[in-house]
Amino acid sequence: MSDISKKSLTEIVKLIKKKEIKSEELTKSYIKNINSDKKLNSFITTCSEEALRKAKDFDKKPIFDTLLPGIPIAVKDLFCTRDVRTTAGSKMLENFVPNYESTITNNLWNEGAFLLGKLNCDEYAMGSSNETSYFGNVMNPIAENTVPGGSSGGSASALAAGLTPTTIGTDTGGSIRQPASFTGTVGLKPTYGLCSRWGIVAFASSLDQAGPMTKTVSDCALMLQAMVSFDKKDSTSINKKKENYSTSLTNNIKGLKIGIPKEYRVDGMSKEIDKLWENGKKILKDSGAEIIDISLPNTKYALPTYYIVAPAEASSNLARYDGVKYGFRSNKGNDLIEMYENTRSEGFGDEVKRRILIGTYVLSSGYYDAYYIKAQKVRQMIKNDFDQAFKNVDAILTPSTPSSAFKIGEKKNDPISMYLNDIFTVPINLAGIPAISIPAGSDINNYPLGMQLICKPLDEQKLLNIAYAAEKKINFKQSLNRWWEK
Amino acid sequence: MVGKIMSKATAKYIINGEKGKWEVVIGLEVHAQVTSNSKLFSGSSTKFGADPNTQVSLVDSAFPGMLPVINEFCIEQAIKTGLGLNAKINHYSVFDRKNYFYADLPQGYQISQYKNPIVGEGEITLDLPDGTKKIGIERLHLEQDAGKSIHDLDPSNTFVDLNRSGVALMEIVSKPDLRSLEEVNAYVKKLRSIMRYLGTCDGNMQEGSLRADVNVSVRKEGDVDLGTRCEIKNVNSIKFMQMAITYEAKRQVEALESGKKIDQETRLFDIKRNETRSMRSKEDAHDYRYFPDPDLLPLHLDKKLIEKIKKNLPELPDQKKERFIKQYSLTSYEANILVSEKEISVYFEEVAKKSDKKLAKNWIIGELFASLNEKNISISDSLVTSKKMCQLIDSISSGVISGRTAKDVFEIMKETGEDPKKIIETKGLQQKSDPKELEKIIDKIIFENKDKVDQYKSGKDKLFGFFVGQVMKLSGGKANPQLVNEILKQKLK
Numbered sequence: 001m002s003d004i005s006k007k008s009l010t011e012i013v014k015l016i017k018k019k020e021i022k023s024e025e026l027t028k029s030y031i032k033n034i035n036s037d038k039k040l041n042s043f044i045t046t047c048s049e050e051a052l053r054k055a056k057d058f059d060k061k062p063i064f065d066t067l068l069p070g071i072p073i074a075v076k077d078l079f080c081t082r083d084v085r086t087t088a089g090s091k092m093l094e095n096f097v098p099n100y101e102s103t104i105t106n107n108l109w110n111e112g113a114f115l116l117g118k119l120n121c122d123e124y125a126m127g128s129s130n131e132t133s134y135f136g137n138v139m140n141p142i143a144e145n146t147v148p149g150g151s152s153g154g155s156a157s158a159l160a161a162g163l164t165p166t167t168i169g170t171d172t173g174g175s176i177r178q179p180a181s182f183t184g185t186v187g188l189k190p191t192y193g194l195c196s197r198w199g200i201v202a203f204a205s206s207l208d209q210a211g212p213m214t215k216t217v218s219d220c221a222l223m224l225q226a227m228v229s230f231d232k233k234d235s236t237s238i239n240k241k242k243e244n245y246s247t248s249l250t251n252n253i254k255g256l257k258i259g260i261p262k263e264y265r266v267d268g269m270s271k272e273i274d275k276l277w278e279n280g281k282k283i284l285k286d287s288g289a290e291i292i293d294i295s296l297p298n299t300k301y302a303l304p305t306y307y308i309v310a311p312a313e314a315s316s317n318l319a320r321y322d323g324v325k326y327g328f329r330s331n332k333g334n335d336l337i338e339m340y341e342n343t344r345s346e347g348f349g350d351e352v353k354r355r356i357l358i359g360t361y362v363l364s365s366g367y368y369d370a371y372y373i374k375a376q377k378v379r380q381m382i383k384n385d386f387d388q389a390f391k392n393v394d395a396i397l398t399p400s401t402p403s404s405a406f407k408i409g410e411k412k413n414d415p416i417s418m419y420l421n422d423i424f425t426v427p428i429n430l431a432g433i434p435a436i437s438i439p440a441g442s443d444i445n446n447y448p449l450g451m452q453l454i455c456k457p458l459d460e461q462k463l464l465n466i467a468y469a470a471e472k473k474i475n476f477k478q479s480l481n482r483w484w485e486k
Numbered sequence: 487m488v489g490k491i492m493s494k495a496t497a498k499y500i501i502n503g504e505k506g507k508w509e510v511v512i513g514l515e516v517h518a519q520v521t522s523n524s525k526l527f528s529g530s531s532t533k534f535g536a537d538p539n540t541q542v543s544l545v546d547s548a549f550p551g552m553l554p555v556i557n558e559f560c561i562e563q564a565i566k567t568g569l570g571l572n573a574k575i576n577h578y579s580v581f582d583r584k585n586y587f588y589a590d591l592p593q594g595y596q597i598s599q600y601k602n603p604i605v606g607e608g609e610i611t612l613d614l615p616d617g618t619k620k621i622g623i624e625r626l627h628l629e630q631d632a633g634k635s636i637h638d639l640d641p642s643n644t645f646v647d648l649n650r651s652g653v654a655l656m657e658i659v660s661k662p663d664l665r666s667l668e669e670v671n672a673y674v675k676k677l678r679s680i681m682r683y684l685g686t687c688d689g690n691m692q693e694g695s696l697r698a699d700v701n702v703s704v705r706k707e708g709d710v711d712l713g714t715r716c717e718i719k720n721v722n723s724i725k726f727m728q729m730a731i732t733y734e735a736k737r738q739v740e741a742l743e744s745g746k747k748i749d750q751e752t753r754l755f756d757i758k759r760n761e762t763r764s765m766r767s768k769e770d771a772h773d774y775r776y777f778p779d780p781d782l783l784p785l786h787l788d789k790k791l792i793e794k795i796k797k798n799l800p801e802l803p804d805q806k807k808e809r810f811i812k813q814y815s816l817t818s819y820e821a822n823i824l825v826s827e828k829e830i831s832v833y834f835e836e837v838a839k840k841s842d843k844k845l846a847k848n849w850i851i852g853e854l855f856a857s858l859n860e861k862n863i864s865i866s867d868s869l870v871t872s873k874k875m876c877q878l879i880d881s882i883s884s885g886v887i888s889g890r891t892a893k894d895v896f897e898i899m900k901e902t903g904e905d906p907k908k909i910i911e912t913k914g915l916q917q918k919s920d921p922k923e924l925e926k927i928i929d930k931i932i933f934e935n936k937d938k939v940d941q942y943k944s945g946k947d948k949l950f951g952f953f954v955g956q957v958m959k960l961s962g963g964k965a966n967p968q969l970v971n972e973i974l975k976q977k978l979k
Contacts (some may be wrong), residue, residue, distance in 0.1 A: 079636035080551045093550065100544060102551060199551040234553050235782050313780050316583050319594020320548040324646070336644070340587055363585070363775035372777060 004029050005162035009071070009219040012165055016062075016070050023070030025060075030072055030116060033163045039144070039484040042158040044077045044087055044135045045118040056116035062264075063162055066112035067226045067246070074164035075156045078120040078125055079105045079210070080199040084115060088201040089123040089133035089151075092321045092328045092347035094305035102199025103231045104168060104210045109225040114386035116164055120154030123349045125175055125203040125317065128149050128421040131412050132351040139408070140183055144483050146405045149179030155213050156183040161484065166214045166223055170200060172207045173306050174425025175402075177437035180213055180388035181400035181450025184439040184478040185219045186467070187213045190433035191426075191457045193238040202317040204310040205236075207429040217438060217468040221245040224460060240458065248461055254288030258466070263299035263422060266402060272443045273399045280397050280451045283473040284466070292393055296385040302427040302468060303379045308362050308375035309430070312395025314352075321347065354415065371432075376466055383431040390456040395466050398424050400437040400450035424452060432441035434460050436467045439476040448478060495658035496653045499666040499731075500707060503739045507707040510735040512664035512700065513715070514727075516677060518656045518687040519631070519695040520563045526630050526654035527554030527597065534693045538647035546652040548592035553781050556581075560654040561785065563686040564604050564628050565795050567656055570680045571623050572800055575610025575792050581628075581782045585775040590646050598657075600776045602625035604785065610680065611804060613822045614670040621673055622661035631655050656687065662701065662712060667728045670796050674698070674724050675826065679803050683828045697722045702734045703974075704742065713738070714748040718755050718762050730755040734762045806831055814843045823851055829865045836872035841879040849879060853893065857900040869903030870896070878906040888967055891915050917966040921973060924957070924965055943977055950974065 004012070031048045051072050058070040080086045080098040087093045095448060107114070122132040130138040130153025140148040141161040148157040152169030156179030159167050169176040171189035180187025188211045195210040202208060212223030224247045231237040260281060265274075265453055281291050323329035323343030330342035346351040348356070362371035389396060411418040428435040433456060440451035454468070455463040499510040514756075525532055528545035545552045566844065572947075580602040583595040605626035612619045630762075633651035637644050644931050658677065664670050678689035678696060678977050689696050703715035716738070718730045740750050752771070755760040778784070801809070803825045810821040824834045824847070838846040854875065858868060872877075878895060881887045887910055910916055918924060932939055932955060942949040957970045 048762055086550070089549070096550070098549065098551075100549070197551070198553050201550040202781075233555060235555050236780075312777060314584050316595055316775070316777070319587065320550070320586060320592060322587060322594060325547055325592055360775065363777055365773050366777075368775075369778070435565070459513050 005033055005165065007165075008216045008380045009166040009214060010222060012013060012068065012071065013067075013222070015062050023055040023058040023072075024052065024470060027051050027075050027116070027415070029071045030164060031164075033161070035116065036048065036485045037075065037158070037163060039057070039139060040141060040153040040157050040161055040163075041044060041136050041138050042120055042148075043074065043265065044089070044120050044154070047084060047115050047117050048062070051114055051116050058112070058114075063112060063390055066110075067222060067369055068108060068111040070111035071113045071165060073108060073113045073114065074119050074155075074158055074167055075105055076121050076152050076169045077172050078121055078201045080201065081105055081115055081118065081169065081286065084118060086201065087123045087137060088125070088136065090348065090352070093136040093201070094134065094328060096327050098199075100199060103196035103229065103233065104200065104227050106199075107227055108168070113226075115244035117153075117159055119164075122151035122153065122175075123352050124201065124314070125151040125170055125172055126314070126351050126355055127177060128174070128181075128418050129406070129408070129411065130154065130157075131348055131408065134202065134349060138254045139407055139484065140405050141484065142183065142405060142478075142481050143445070145408050146447070147182065147408055149182035149401075149405065151175040152179050152187075152213060154398065156185055156187070157181055159183070159185050159213055159215065159280045160339070161480070161482075162480070166212065166219055166228065167222070168210055168214050168227065170203070170208055170210050171425075171429065172203050172209075172310060173429050174422040176211045176213055177400050177425050177435060177450070177452060178421060180437045181439075182448070184404040184448030184476065185213060185215060186217055186436065186438050187211065188220050188224060188460075188463070189428060189434060189435040190224065190460060191238070191400045191434045192429075193236050194434075194458070194460070195227050196229065196234045196237050198231055198233040204313040205317060207306075207315060208312055209429070217255065217436075217471045218246070218249060220436065220467070221249045221464045222396040224464070230295075237420055238458070243461060245333060245461055247465055250465050251287070251472055253284070253466050253469045255464065256289045256394040256462070257292050258284050259292050259294035259389055259396040259475055261294050261296040261299065261398060263296050264398045266423060269399075269402050270443070272404075273449065276441045276449050276451060277397070277399050280470065283470050284397065287469045287473060289466070294389050294393060296382075296389060296394070296427070298385050299427055302430055303419060303423055304381055305375045306422070306426040306430060307358065308371050309379060311355040311359030312375075313340055313359070315363065318348075318352065318356060323347070352414075366393045372453075379430045382427055386427075386431045386433055386454075386456070394459075394462060396454040398452045398454065400424060401451040402444045404447035405448050431474060433457050434463050436463055438467050438471055438474070439478070440474055441469070441476070448476070487857060489759050497666065497734070498684070499548045499549060500507075501704070501735060503743050503833075505743050508704045508735075508742075509707045509709070510665065510737045510824055510920065511651065511662050511703045511705060511712055511715075512669065512670055512731060512733070513662035513701040514660045514673065514702070516660075516674065517697045517699075518567075518677075518689070520560050520628075520654035520656055521686055522557060522559050522563060522654060522687055524557055525652040526557050526560050526628065528652050530652065532653050536649055538645070538649060542648040542651065546592065546648055556782060556785070557654065560628060561604070561787075562624060562791075563654075564644070564656055565787070565792060566799065567658075567686045568605030568608065568626055569796055569799055570684045570686075571608035571610055571626065571658070571791075573623055573626065574606035575787065576602065576604055576606055576684045577787045577789070578602060581785070582777045583777045583779045585770050588632065588635075589644060590635045590648070592633055592651060593631065593647065596630055596632060597779055597782070598629035599627035602784075605789075608898075610676055612669060612676055614668065614672060619669065621663045624659040624661050624737070626656055626658045629655050629657055660870040660906065662703070662715075663761070667731060670727055670731065671724050672825075674727070676803070679826055679828070683800055683801075684800050684848045691723050694722060698727060700727055700730055702731055703748070704735055712751050713742075716751055716753050716762070717750065718753045719765065721755050725754060726757060729760055730762055733760060734821050734958070735833060737762065763828070796905065812833075814838050814847065816847060820851060821849055827865070833865050833872045833875075837875045837879065841876045842883045845879045846875075847884060848925070849875065850977060853896050857896075861900075868900070870899045871903075874899060874903075874906060881906055881910060885917060885919060885966055885968070886910065887915055887917055888963070891917070891963060915964065918961050918964045919966040919969055921969060923972055924969055927955075927957055927960050928970070932977060939978065950978075953978070
């Protein structure tokens with residue numbers, strides 16, 4: 001691994017701007033690292049040639065007054081990228097090449113970045129371990145045969161292993177924060193509507209949100225700034241003035257009130273997590289923040305609510321993959337109905353089918369009121385809990401996940417225990433509020449553990465500031481033995 | 487045997503069955519294509535007749551990651567239509583997904599409005615031969631059209647044209663207030679007319695801009711409760727609606743009289759066989775799994791917007807009718823005819839404003855309509871433009887030609903579109919209005935018909951017509967009849 005790819009995005013941008021490194025040299029070093037991806041399996045598609053060409057073009061006519069000048073970036077394979085196949089980790093889209101570019105990636109390219117490759121993920125972002133991908137599971141660079149989390153598992157793995165200087169993921173129930181926590185990286189899920197959903201393969205529309213995955217909080221601020229824009233093509237996009245998260249970043253959090261919700265102390269949570277949480281409190285207190293005990297009484301309903309709302313929307317969102325217009329079509333079947341059945345049976349994996357079944361069930365007549373409507377009501381209650389809490393506190397501190405990274409296959413056949421992984425992250429998506437996971441320590445195996453900070457809608461600056469202050473004090477250092485290169 | 491339809495025009499549609507009289511109850515769900523340049527949720531063109539799949543965006547064909555964005559113009563059109571139907575405009579409405587699989591439905595769901603439509607209850611007034619009748623409107627909602635599956639181009643393949651996919655439709659649901667085929671006819675025509683006045687739907691049934699699902703049920707005459715209804719899907723002309731209702735009502739009466747029950751079901755009208763057939767019963771009915779579309783926020787309508795649209799609403803048929811009656815001294819019947827289509831009302835007013843209003847009304851309702859019927863064309867396709875009609879009428883009222891000659895001139899105009907003045911000149915059809923010239927003719931007739939003159943003078947008044955006829959004959963029909971009358975009366979004193 002070259003030294004350059006150990007550096008943070010912020011440092012790299014500085015080097016480029018100071019002309020101490022060329023984009024071509026930078027890109028080559030990442031391409032070299034990507035060549036060792038075989039065991040990690042974090043990439044589905046690499047764009048080395050095209051990336052090198054873009055890097056050379058940049059070096060010929062460099063433009064430095066952008067946020068990401070000459071930076072190669074690999075992205076989760078859920079973002080549609082023009083002329084580069086976009087699979088969503090599914091056989092259904094194995095050979096799908098969009099002729100359009102998602103708003104988010106387009107924003108990155110407008111800031112001077114270019115595409116390095118497309119990163120593995122759970123099929124249609126449905127999973128918490130990156131084991132549901134049609135393109136095989138991804139391994140966590142922290143240890144062989146360990147999952148990187150999901151669904152943005154490829155993104156987290158590639159970032160932690162230095163195969164991309166920064167990346168982006170999507171988070172529907174924790175798909176950015178949980179893998180960040182598992183890989184010792186930073187992941188932020190912005191306020192719902194802050195980042196455009198246009199051009200992102202949809203999972204659950206009312207929950208999906210793209211966000212940055214980075215090595216440091218500064219990088220995260222920089223990336224978020226590059227990603228955010230009001231997008232007329234997304235009816236749920238928020239129209240607000242752009243903020244300079246990066247330049248406004250400060251670790252001065254004196255006087256801020258941090259809430260500790262008692263409901264996040266769940267049964268069977270390991271002592272290590274508890275210790276981590278206590279340490280988080282101490283660090284924020286030391287930084288001048290005030291710690292306040294709060295209650296989010298409906299937390300326990302979040303997971304069941306999520307597993308009604310998300311599959312319901314997914315069952316409808318995934319109806320378009322029917323073999324008629326694009327993507328996989330089974331060659332079996334004698335009529336339209338049989339073609340649909342075979343295409344969808346062969347094209348989707350088990351987890352996707354499971355969620356389509358759940359979603360179809362909860363929307364069915366006779367069950368709709370008992371499940372979907374009730375879930376919507378509970379969702380509102382969960383949101384109200386947060387609204388109440390934010391009357392008294394500036395941010396909320398919780399663990400990111402109830403455990404550290406687990407072994408591949410450990411939970412694959414136990415969906416409930418897999419779903420429980422998202423217990424701390426899911427409420428945030430239901431409430432549509434922003435949250436960040438930052439590395440906060442390690443467990444007994446030296447596997448990283450993350451802590452989650454949550455703020456009220458559009459309070460991303462405050463969220464980043466608190467995370468920045470905590471990051472400095474925690475001073476998390478990850479040492480990888482780079483087993484996958486051996 | 488099922489009895490005949492009662493013949494009185496607006497009487498209820500009663501079927502005399504073997505076991506009594508049955509009343510037919512009808513409700514319509516009219517699907518009207520919104521007049522707009524682009525689709526409901528994408529920027530694609532809505533122009534009719536383009537090559538297949540040339541007006542399709544990534545949104546219309548449901549590519550991954552594509553999102554719908556509401557076309558504000560279509561919203562305004564729906565509000566306009568709602569106001570035209572005297573209906574309540576809902577300040578809060580929701581777009582829902584109606585989920586089902588079909589090859590011409592790219593998303594796997596249709597975006598529609600289910601529980602919270604943009605327009606609530608309203609009513610429209612039908613003008614029927616024996617008075618008016620109000621028909622309740624249940625609701626109006628916006629939805630996307632699907633594409634078109636073409637099964638007959640190839641023996642083993644189906645082709646799909648997505649040009650229509652995503653086009654905005656208004657579904658206008660009536661209450662089950664219609665009681666006869668005549669009312670169905672009047673209802674569809676009135677609805678169409680209102681929308682054409684508003685410019686919200688062109689009402690072109692041939693191009694599929696207006697189609698209807700027809701709900702039919704029957705009940706024993708005098709019963710209060712409605713019978714079980716069947717829904718006949720997608721009927722695209724008034725004539726077919728009437729045929730379908732006739733068949734379906736008869737079928738239901740026969741079924742009920744033989745002790746069967748009517749199943750609530752969706753039926754299809756087969757034009758060739760003139761019958762309705764079951765498409766799917768209630769048990770096989772799709773479970774559409776409606777739920778609010780999470781890609782679209784609920785629609786909150788600003789009071790100001792509704793007020794603004796209300797203020798700029800054009801004059802509607804009912805208002806125009808009242809004004810025409812007053813302004814142009816029309817009977818209610820005449821006014822109904824002249825406001826029935828926006829184009830007719832405009833034509834009439836252009837003529838009536840500039841020339842004799844009584845002649846205008848008579849000529850338009852009489853000669854012009856006859857020529858349109860004969861040629862089976864609409865008023866906008868007539869070669870006799872309003873300007874030329876004005877000239878023709880002016881020629882009559884100024885005495886240049888007689889009403890009789892005008893009819894001949896009109897015959898030429900409707901075929902060639904020629905200017906009436908030019909026709910009159912080149913054919914020399916101007917009236918003879920020179921008294922001296924007319925006197926000469928009249929003197930000659932009196933001289934040659936002394937016996938008739940005597941008879942007339944001795945009291946046989948009817949002979950006056952004979953003298954007029956003779957004058958006309960000798961003048962080649964060109965004598966000014968008024969003048970002829972005057973001179974004749976004098977000379978025959």
